[in-house]
Amino acid sequence: MRFVHVRCLAAWQQQLRASKGIAAARRCDVCKTAWLRAHQPAIGPTHWRQLLRDLGRKVPWAALLECWRFSVLAVGVVQGMRAGVDGFRAGMRWATASSRHNIECARWLAQVSPDMVLAAGAVPPLKVPMACLLAAFVTGLAAQVALASILCAYLSTVAGFLQGTTSCLMSTLSLGSMLLHRGTLAARTLACGTLRGAAAVGRLAAPLVLGLLRTLALSRLFA
Known part of the structure; x- marks a missing residue:
């Protein structure tokens, strides 16, 4: 379990979250120890399908x-x-x-x-x-x-x-x-x-982006 792949761990956490909830996904399913902060799954749903599954599970x-x-x-x-x-x-x-x-x-x-x-x-x-x-x-x-x-x-x-x-x-x-x-x-x-x-x-940001591009072009031209 120490040398598990990060992607495999994320997939396993998603399965635990879908079947048992976010609290079970934040701990090891074998020894019940909390994962390190770097490997903790996100508290909120990362996809709209996950959001619908969580809402459907609470009803x-x-x-x-x-x-x-x-x-x-x-x-x-x-x-x-x-x-x-x-x-x-x-x-x-x-x-x-x-x-x-x-x-x-x-x-x-x-x-x-x-x-x-x-x-x-x-x-x-x-x-x-x-x-x-x-x-x-x-x-x-x-x-x-x-x-x-x-x-x-x-x-x-x-x-x-x-x-x-x-x-x-x-x-x-x-x-x-x-x-x-x-x-x-x-x-x-x-x-x-x-x-x-x-x-x-987009309409508001377009002039700013164009101005920034012109500034960069002029600075490289006269650099």
């Missing part, structure tokens, strides 16, 4: 990804619950409207049932069949309304969840495209400003 991407997943799931669940409640109400309205004839029959039976009970009381063998008939009718009507409401609620919940997750994903994509567009505009503005500044510096 907690795993935590951001988990937060994004939780937000997408939360939006989908909330949207699905809202759509499920609306679907349940719509299912009840639809089942009630479709069972209007049965409801009218139930009202008629409610009005006629006292007379039917009295008539069944006169004939004891008709008590049990009449009670079973009424119970089956009411149970079937309630089951029809309940099944229609549950089915509409389930379908609306699934559709609302899918709609919520899709809207959240689309908003993420639109936000990313907007940030990319603004970043591109900012980079273009910065590049144009840099070029303009360099041109202005």
Whole structure:
């Protein structure tokens, strides 16, 4: 390790910096001793790619990804619950409207049932069949309304969840495209400003350089 090439040491330091950070690159990976000042790597990034890698390493991407997943799931669940409640109400309205004839029959039976009970009381063998008939009718009507409401609620919940997750994903994509567009505009503005500044510096420095060249030429001519 004492006779390592300087270029090999610099390459090894770059690998350590890319994998473990600048603190690990400033020490030997074997004995953990700090390098001499002449062989210390630069603290700041020497290239824009290195700068991007350092910035990307400092960002907690795993935590951001988990937060994004939780937000997408939360939006989908909330949207699905809202759509499920609306679907349940719509299912009840639809089942009630479709069972209007049965409801009218139930009202008629409610009005006629006292007379039917009295008539069944006169004939004891008709008590049990009449009670079973009424119970089956009411149970079937309630089951029809309940099944229609549950089915509409389930379908609306699934559709609302899918709609919520899709809207959240689309908003993420639109936000990313907007940030990319603004970043591109900012980079273009910065590049144009840099070029303009360099041109202005060149215009200011051109007379000075020409004057210096003339002075040197005259001094050599008369030397």
